[in-house]
Amino acid sequence: MTNKLYDTSLSLLTDLYQVTMAYGYWKSKTAEKEAVFNLYFRKNPFNGGFTIACGLANVIGYIDHFGFSKKDLRYLRTLKGNDNKPMFEEAFLDYLANLTLTCSIEAIPEGTVVFPNEPLIRVRGPILQCQLLETPLLNLINFESLIATKAARLRLVADTDTLLEFGLRRAQGVDGGMTASRAAYIGGCDATSNVLAGKLYDIPVKGTHAHSWVMSFDDEQQAFDTYAEVLPNNVTLLVDTYDTLQGVRHAIETGRKLEQQGHKLAAIRLDSGDLAYLSIEARKLLDEAGFEKTSIVASNDLDETIITSLKQQGAKIDIWGVGTKLVTAFDQPALGGVYKLAALQNETAEDSASRWSYKMKLSEQAIKVSTPGIQQVRRFRDERGFLADMIFNTEEMSDEKQPATMIDPMDFTKRRRFTVSQQYEDLLVPIFQEGKRVYELPDIHAVRARVQTQLAGLHPGVKRFVNPHTYPVGLEQSLHQLKTELILKLRESASH
Numbered sequence: 190m191t192n193k194l195y196d197t198s199l200s201l202l203t204d205l206y207q208v209t210m211a212y213g214y215w216k217s218k219t220a221e222k223e224a225v226f227n228l229y230f231r232k233n234p235f236n237g238g239f240t241i242a243c244g245l246a247n248v249i250g251y252i253d254h255f256g257f258s259k260k261d262l263r264y265l266r267t268l269k270g271n272d273n274k275p276m277f278e279e280a281f282l283d284y285l286a287n288l289t290l291t292c293s294i295e296a297i298p299e300g301t302v303v304f305p306n307e308p309l310i311r312v313r314g315p316i317l318q319c320q321l322l323e324t325p326l327l328n329l330i331n332f333e334s335l336i337a338t339k340a341a342r343l344r345l346v347a348d349t350d351t352l353l354e355f356g357l358r359r360a361q362g363v364d365g366g367m368t369a370s371r372a373a374y375i376g377g378c379d380a381t382s383n384v385l386a387g388k389l390y391d392i393p394v395k396g397t398h399a400h401s402w403v404m405s406f407d408d409e410q411q412a413f414d415t416y417a418e419v420l421p422n423n424v425t426l427l428v429d430t431y432d433t434l435q436g437v438r439h440a441i442e443t444g445r446k447l448e449q450q451g452h453k454l455a456a457i458r459l460d461s462g463d464l465a466y467l468s469i470e471a472r473k474l475l476d477e478a479g480f481e482k483t484s485i486v487a488s489n490d491l492d493e494t495i496i497t498s499l500k501q502q503g504a505k506i507d508i509w510g511v512g513t514k515l516v517t518a519f520d521q522p523a524l525g526g527v528y529k530l531a532a533l534q535n536e537t538a539e540d541s542a543s544r545w546s547y548k549m550k551l552s553e554q555a556i557k558v559s560t561p562g563i564q565q566v567r568r569f570r571d572e573r574g575f576l577a578d579m580i581f582n583t584e585e586m587s588d589e590k591q592p593a594t595m596i597d598p599m600d601f602t603k604r605r606r607f608t609v610s611q612q613y614e615d616l617l618v619p620i621f622q623e624g625k626r627v628y629e630l631p632d633i634h635a636v637r638a639r640v641q642t643q644l645a646g647l648h649p650g651v652k653r654f655v656n657p658h659t660y661p662v663g664l665e666q667s668l669h670q671l672k673t674e675l676i677l678k679l680r681e682s683a684s685h
């Protein structure tokens with residue numbers, strides 16, 4: 190699967206400063222200098238304990254189509270500086286015209302549970318190219334990971350109930366709707382109402398009918414009967430246009446007619462009022478009439494908190510339709526992913542040990558201090574699930590079999606030692622090697638299934654919504670040491 194929505198280059202879908210920096214690298218003849226950047230976020234969304242990595246398929250689609258077209262260059266040629274002269278030299282535009290990506294990219298596969306400070310994507314290559322990728326990569330990963338995480342939270346509370354994504358009408362524009370439908374399915378929804386997402390992404394599509402159908406008839410019974418006649422094999426009736434429980438009785442009447450023709454009333458939908466009370470009363474009416482197999486769908490501004498509450502109230506709801514709060518990630522509309530330079534080729538290196546000059550950004554806020562190194566994430570596990578994730582520098586820890594010590598970032602005196610026999614998996618896998626794709630994308634259903642097996646590996650405390658347990662993520666001790674020494678060195682030189 191590639192990014193089928195954009196079968197074209199989106200190379201100008203970036204911030205201007207990426208292009209001006211690219212120009213700067215080119216002009217100062219450092220464009221080809223090898224760099225390593227890491228894409229990571231600093232805090233799990235929704236005050237939760239985990240995040241679902243999502244968006245890599247669209248990153249791959251973006252990179253597969255990368256290239257500046259003649260029209261792109263014609264536009265860049267029109268950009269002017271403050272002196273009203275062209276911003277970029279013609280020779281730079283010629284360079285962009287011939288630019289093909291030669292970066293090597295490693296990434297954590299979609300559908301993996303991930304945690305703050307772990308590199309989701311590591312880009313290594315000429316600094317000019319790495320720089321151009323910053324904005325689009327963040328744009329693609331931040332949103333889909335956010336929505337997949339929201340959907341995974343909804344799946345946790347919906348348990349085995351059916352979960353439908355109904356968000357397109359309230360989504361943030363066309364792309365917001367499309368990518369939200371994809372990420373919501375990956376995160377755990379069973380289907381979407383978004384037909385184009387169904388077609389492009391192979392997501393099951395499902396739906397009921399709106400109030401307008403009922404309102405377009407003289408009475409509700411006629412509306413239900415007509416709907417059942419035209420679509421006898423897909424009858425879910427929205428019962429709350431006028432009086433919900435009266436609507437249920439009308440639906441039952443239609444259900445009886447359907448049964449005479451060998452069909453079934455699949456479900457009724459509630460879209461207003463007290464969903465706990467109404468679903469319990471509707472269930473009673475349906476059961477009394479012999480419609481025990483008819484499901485109850487609920488919608489109306491649902492989210493994981495309301496679904497939890499409805500379940501606690503004993504609501505008899507089998508299918509949850511969730512729109513606005515899911516596709517807009519209503520309570521946290523952005524994941525704060527960042528992309529930071531972590532190493533730069535050392536031109537004066539005399540041996541392979543000193544071929545990298547490690548880079549990091551300092552900050553007054555500890556959370557904003559980046560981590561240097563060519564990073565990989567090693568996830569230790571046992572038969573019960575995941576134990577801890579250790580971020581290490583691949584240049585320092587080449588021997589995979591060696592025991593490892595992980596330092597707790599909140600308390601440097603706390604260490605965890607992992608023996609040679611401890612089971613583990615290294616999460617970042619090669620996606621592009623020197624510009625050539627080496628990764629075969631799994632289909633969307635496999636990615637969706639991965640989310641559930643990954644969540645099963647997490648301790649329940651990490652999945653709890655209120656004050657979740659913090660899953661242990663730390664730095665391997667030599668990376669911790671490298672970071673500490675670099676902080677001291679940078680603080681020292683900044684004070685001069």
Ligand SMILES: Nc1ncnc2c1ncn2[C@@H]1O[C@H](COP(=O)(O)OP(=O)(O)OP(=O)(O)O)[C@@H](O)[C@H]1O
Binds near residue numbers: 488490495502
């Ligand atoms: N029993 C319940 N417990 C908790 N929340 C509920 C319950 N029943 C409904 N809700 C939620 O409360 C909110 C009530 O929505 P709202 O104030 O719009 O009322 P409404 O009856 O749906 O009105 P409208 O007809 O305008 O849609 C919705 O988010 C809905 O999902």
Ligand SMILES: O=P(O)(O)OC[C@H]1O[C@H](OP(=O)(O)OP(=O)(O)O)[C@H](O)[C@@H]1O
Binds near residue numbers: 355356359399491512
């Ligand atoms: O509530 P959401 O989670 O976003 O789910 C989608 C909503 O979209 C439809 O409502 P519609 O647009 O017809 O408006 P309504 O709120 O008046 O029902 C549907 O009946 C749901 O209520």
Ligand SMILES: O=C(O)c1cccnc1
Binds near residue numbers: 355382396398512
């Ligand atoms: O099919 C539905 O019931 C539906 C679709 C979109 C939004 N709300 C409801």
